[in-house]
Amino acid sequence: MSKITYREELNQAMAEEMTRDESIFLMGEEVAEYNGAYKVSQGLLDKFGPKRVIDTPITELGFAGLGVGAAMTGLRPVIEFMTWNFAMLALDQIVNAAAKMKYMSGGQYSVPMVFRGAGGSAARVGAQHSQSLENWMANVPGLKVVMPSNPADAKGLLKASIRDNDTVIFIENEINYGDVGEVPDDEYIIPLGKADVKRAGSDVSIVAHSRMTGFALAAAKELAKEGIEAEVIDPRTIRPLDENTIITSVVKTNCAVVVEEGWRFAGIGAEISARIMERAFDDLDSPVIRVTGKDVPMPYAANLESLALPSVRDIVEAARTACGRA
Amino acid sequence: MMCLGIIRGLSFIYFAGGNMSAKQKQDAGITHDGMFFAQEQLHEMHDKMLFIRRFEEKAGQMYGLKKIGGFCHLCNGQEAVCVGMQHAAEATDYMMTSYRDHGHVLARGSDPTAVMAELLGRAGGVVKGKGGSMHMFDADKNFAGGNGIVGEQVPIGLGFGFSSWYKEDGRVTICVMGDGGINQGAVYESFNMAALWKLPIVFMVENNQYAMGTSLDRASAETQLFKRGISFKIPGMKIDGMDVLEFDKKMSEAIEHARSGKGPILVEAMTYRYRGHSMSDPATYRTREEVDEWRTGRDPIARLQAQMIEAGLATEESFKQKDRDIKKEIAAIAKAAEAQPEPDAAELWTDIYTDPIEGAYPYPGRVG
Numbered sequence A: 001m002s003k004i005t006y007r008e009e010l011n012q013a014m015a016e017e018m019t020r021d022e023s024i025f026l027m028g029e030e031v032a033e034y035n036g037a038y039k040v041s042q043g044l045l046d047k048f049g050p051k052r053v054i055d056t057p058i059t060e061l062g063f064a065g066l067g068v069g070a071a072m073t074g075l076r077p078v079i080e081f082m083t084w085n086f087a088m089l090a091l092d093q094i095v096n097a098a099a100k101m102k103y104m105s106g107g108q109y110s111v112p113m114v115f116r117g118a119g120g121s122a123a124r125v126g127a128q129h130s131q132s133l134e135n136w137m138a139n140v141p142g143l144k145v146v147m148p149s150n151p152a153d154a155k156g157l158l159k160a161s162i163r164d165n166d167t168v169i170f171i172e173n174e175i176n177y178g179d180v181g182e183v184p185d186d187e188y189i190i191p192l193g194k195a196d197v198k199r200a201g202s203d204v205s206i207v208a209h210s211r212m213t214g215f216a217l218a219a220a221k222e223l224a225k226e227g228i229e230a231e232v233i234d235p236r237t238i239r240p241l242d243e244n245t246i247i248t249s250v251v252k253t254n255c256a257v258v259v260e261e262g263w264r265f266a267g268i269g270a271e272i273s274a275r276i277m278e279r280a281f282d283d284l285d286s287p288v289i290r291v292t293g294k295d296v297p298m299p300y301a302a303n304l305e306s307l308a309l310p311s312v313r314d315i316v317e318a319a320r321t322a323c324g325r326a
Numbered sequence B: 001m002m003c004l005g006i007i008r009g010l011s012f013i014y015f016a017g018g019n020m021s022a023k024q025k026q027d028a029g030i031t032h033d034g035m036f037f038a039q040e041q042l043h044e045m046h047d048k049m050l051f052i053r054r055f056e057e058k059a060g061q062m063y064g065l066k067k068i069g070g071f072c073h074l075c076n077g078q079e080a081v082c083v084g085m086q087h088a089a090e091a092t093d094y095m096m097t098s099y100r101d102h103g104h105v106l107a108r109g110s111d112p113t114a115v116m117a118e119l120l121g122r123a124g125g126v127v128k129g130k131g132g133s134m135h136m137f138d139a140d141k142n143f144a145g146g147n148g149i150v151g152e153q154v155p156i157g158l159g160f161g162f163s164s165w166y167k168e169d170g171r172v173t174i175c176v177m178g179d180g181g182i183n184q185g186a187v188y189e190s191f192n193m194a195a196l197w198k199l200p201i202v203f204m205v206e207n208n209q210y211a212m213g214t215s216l217d218r219a220s221a222e223t224q225l226f227k228r229g230i231s232f233k234i235p236g237m238k239i240d241g242m243d244v245l246e247f248d249k250k251m252s253e254a255i256e257h258a259r260s261g262k263g264p265i266l267v268e269a270m271t272y273r274y275r276g277h278s279m280s281d282p283a284t285y286r287t288r289e290e291v292d293e294w295r296t297g298r299d300p301i302a303r304l305q306a307q308m309i310e311a312g313l314a315t316e317e318s319f320k321q322k323d324r325d326i327k328k329e330i331a332a333i334a335k336a337a338e339a340q341p342e343p344d345a346a347e348l349w350t351d352i353y354t355d356p357i358e359g360a361y362p363y364p365g366r367v368g
């Protein structure tokens, strides 16, 4: 085990995969000479040269489409969006092209590629640079959506995403880039579609992804002081979702809290709650509680910003209510 | 050999009739602007254009009978572009276009029964009945759609061109868009990157003068579309898209430019669609005279027929016979396609993922 950052893990995942397979290339704004806006691609240009690590003009729709076309010819593009906020300009290529190409072509063309970059709420950057849009992506058949919550998962999941033969939406967390964690020294891969129980517990199930997994673990610590043992589940892959791990937990705890940074309406929490209702209704002692970002554009002022986001306290309170110990 | 007539100042026609020597017979053909077309090639190009014309007419009929559903965009009038382009390209070159794709996929050499079956939503369609008129794909023929979002195929074409640059495989990508499509921002993003990295791409705009009901001058500040690449240093060519020989000749030059490593080139094909935008469009936004001017004055099939008759390579009667044969062939194709079953219900759930994940939700085909 060694201790390195989430950012470095992502970097290593790409370096290892690019060494293994020459059909992989990395493309995006500032990925090469600048070493990445968030330094995720640090050193890759030196290692792999300008043919495989390519700086683009600021044209998200264009280079997203380039990735789709290149993937259709059998290359394995890793397309970096500086942040997912900017990927909205590329939605047509993601939703209308990448996700549907296999189906529309009757199986003749697949699009094995990764769209990756920083997502989620950042700090003090206002409404346009701070948001969670994974529910948009997760709604689309043909896409897979992956969101790592810690350094070890970041590496194992990115490697699996690059090797996957479908289009993977890989959403990193801007605030987690500097997080340090324990990581196995030997090569490892984390299969897509597998959740991870980050903390075992028998009183309440808390489902949380990306940065919210850390919040849920902090909440579990608080709850433990009151004698409430929370089970924290990180889906890791949002679509397709390892619902069995979630359902198994709910069957054990009989109550659940679902946490997400994004907006409440038609969010990931809405989907997970519905699945719990559909599959474990009789096992529930209380309604599933959602903890979500507030239904507002992200404000700038520090106090307003923290009001807009879910807090550890929100999760603690929701968990107490869910298991009837409020 | 005798140099005889000149059509539109460029086509030199060699007499092939009469008492020709074996050598002359072998040489029979038409030299257009220095490019020689042997008679077999001419017949092939003619037959393909006529086939596409009759195929589209059949599609129109089938639509009228409600056997084809949804949107159906015919390319009558634009056949020389489809056929001339394929004649100029290699089979290994990539191409992609918009939803107006029947003519292109047929010219590329896809099985016409599969194309008709696709229009009818049948199991044996080129994409198994999952795409319909707008989404023809044939990977074996390097035909990458069939794209329904205006301009969407242009960044995708950029990716195919990038791939050839990356793999150094010597292929050229021919990326087709409409005069309406060329106004999309994605096109200029693609022009910029293609030129920046000198990718082997021929961007081709089929200027049929209209985007649905909007005429070119109502939508474009610069109506000389071949100039749209100038600020990206992409050279432009304007080609008569109603003359298959001219189109083949100039398109060959454009493809050669891209293949030789000089980077992308923009080709503007001047053409016209005889029918409305789609089947529901009566096309009242243009005058009868305008349509007639193109249809009777510049028709690509009539033009080639006249050239071939003048060169003694065919007769009016032989073309009439050919037409009857093609109509018969297409009637048989339509019948065979119609006789096919609809796709199996299980097809609803296939081709969504290459690697669906067992045990995770949603899983294709597992509902509830």
Ligand SMILES: Cc1ncc(C[n+]2csc(CCOP(=O)(O)OP(=O)(O)O)c2C)c(N)n1
Pocket (backbone or CB within 6 Å): B098, B100, B148, B149, B150, B151, B177, B178, B179, B180, B181, B182, B206, B208, B210, B211, B212, B277
């Ligand atoms: C992004 C987008 N906007 C609008 C449409 C609706 N639409 C379909 S075809 C068309 C006109 C396109 O004209 P042009 O590019 O000239 O191609 P043509 O139909 O003449 O071949 C429009 C507006 C669409 N399919 N996609």
Ligand SMILES: [Mg+2]
Pocket (backbone or CB within 6 Å): B178, B179, B180, B206, B207, B208, B209, B210, B211, B212
């Ligand atoms: Mg048009």
